[in-house]
Amino acid sequence: MSDEQNFNSSLGAVEISPLAIATIAAYAVTRSYGVVGMASKNIVDGIASTLTGDPHRGIDVHINGSDVTIDLYVIVEYGTRIASVARSAANTVRFNVEKTTGLHVTEVNVYVQGLRVSNTD
Secondary structure, three states, X not given: OXXXXXXXXXXXXXXXXXXXXXXXXXXXXXXXXXXXXXXXXXXXXXXXXXXXXXXXXXXXXXXXXXXXXXEEEEEEEOOOOHHHHHHHHHHHHHHHHHHHHOOEEEEEEEEEEEEEOOOOO
């Protein structure tokens, strides 16, 4: 995760950390239709986040000036349209982050790392 986003006003300064943005994105993406979980982008990150219990697992936030880029690593429900789920998740995350922080989200990249079959019983 990259540098913090700073805002200055007559009342003082506001800093938004990438971790705060990742928290908003995690909340939004896990409530998106067809997304059943988050995944790590590689095995090393997977082991580290499992050991630490990182709630922001599967989310990378990059801040470049006033632009925010978010990478999501998700697991999708088997039988759903992957492209539709990815598009819906990206739109939901973009909307929630922009609404909550006022920052401009330039990209939300969704990487489908796997499929999960739900128990039909």
